[in-house]
Amino acid sequence: MNPGKLKDRLTFYETVFENGEEQLIERFKLWGQVSFKKNKFTDQQPEKSFQIIIRANKNVKPFMKAVCKGKWYDIMAVDDGEPGYLVLDCNLGYVHSLNDHCSVSRLQEIELPSGETVHQPVKIMESIPCELVKIDSGDSRQTETTHNIRFMYKIHMETHRNIKIGDKIEAVHRGGTFQFTVKEYFKYHTFQEVIAEMEGEA
Numbered sequence: 098m099n100p101g102k103l104k105d106r107l108t109f110y111e112t113v114f115e116n117g118e119e120q121l122i123e124r125f126k127l128w129g130q131v132s133f134k135k136n137k138f139t140d141q142q143p144e145k146s147f148q149i150i151i152r153a154n155k156n157v158k159p160f161m162k163a164v165c166k167g168k169w170y171d172i173m174a175v176d177d178g179e180p181g182y183l184v185l186d187c188n189l190g191y192v193h194s195l196n197d198h199c200s201v202s203r204l205q206e207i208e209l210p211s212g213e214t215v216h217q218p219v220k221i222m223e224s225i226p227c228e229l230v231k232i233d234s235g236d237s238r239q240t241e242t243t244h245n246i247r248f249m250y251k252i253h254m255e256t257h258r259n260i261k262i263g264d265k266i267e268a269v270h271r272g273g274t275f276q277f278t279v280k281e282y283f284k285y286h287t288f289q290e291v292i293a294e295m296e297g298e299a
Contacts, residue, residue, distance in 0.1 A: 098150065098179045103128040107149065110162040112257065119284075121162070121257035127151050131165055134186075149185040150178060157183060162190060171287065190287050195226035195254065199268040203261065218265055228253040229270040232292075248295040250277060256289045266293055 107129045110121050129151040147170055149163065163170045169190035178184040202218040209215060230251040252266060266277040277293035 098182050102130050105129050105131045105165050107163045107165045118259045119257050145189040147187045151183050153181050195228050197227050197229050197270045199225050199227045199266050202265040229268050250293050252291040254289050256284045
């Protein structure tokens with residue numbers, strides 16, 4: 098292996114769990130070579146497979162993540178390559194295009210100067226990459242005087258973002274700003290899907 102071919106700068110992350118919450122921790126940076134390997138199919142869905150070659154490093158482990166030029170890679174296996182090198186078998190992580198961004202607020206207990214304790218929304222995350230997707234409207238309730246429709250959306254984001262039901266999300270999509278309340282969420286291997294109801298729509 099010619100060391101001069103290791104031209105891709107990679108940042109490696111490890112997922113850790115603290116107090117029941119998922120955290121993505123940056124561990125180190127290395128030079129490597131990223132190359133497309135093949136398309137494989139999982140449940141009839143195409144899944145891109147990549148290979149990353151790096152110098153031997155005992156700190157690189159399966160299930161870490163690597164990012165290079167804005168793309169995330171999930172390391173599935175670490176194998177010996179040529180002497181002094183490792184071959185990382187990877188899947189492309191975060192398969193959605195996270196071109197939108199959002200902030201997340203959560204009710205927290207705040208003590209006022211008067212000593213009174215109240216619950217107020219506190220911004221806990223800002224400028225999170227995400228993708229806003231409109232889905233079919235949920236419950237529709239109509240009477241003689243009112244017609245209420247719940248406008249439901251999917252918000253795709255990275256798996257290490259710890260979202261809770263009831264959180265408030267402010268998303269910016271194509272120049273517009275939208276307010277949501279989180280109703281449910283689910284973490285897939287490559288992305289997180291948040292189901293949220295838009296506020297102020299009727």
